[in-house]
Amino acid sequence: MGKSGFSFSWKRALGVTRAKQKFAGRTGIPTSKRGLQNKIGSTIMKMILGKK
Secondary structure, eight states: OOOOSOOOOHHHHHTHHHHHHHHHHHHOOOOSHHHHHHHHHHHHHHHHHTOO
C-alpha cells in the first residue's frame, strides 16, 4: 500500500523548520547540507576564478 496523503513532521509541529528558515534568511547561511555545500563550492569557485 502507498501513502494515504497525510504525513506528520515533528520538526514542523515544534517550529524547528520555521526557525531554520528565519535563521537562513537573516544570516544568508544555508541550514541544509546541500545548500551549505553549494554555497561553499560557489565561494571557492569565485575565489579561484576571481569573478563576482
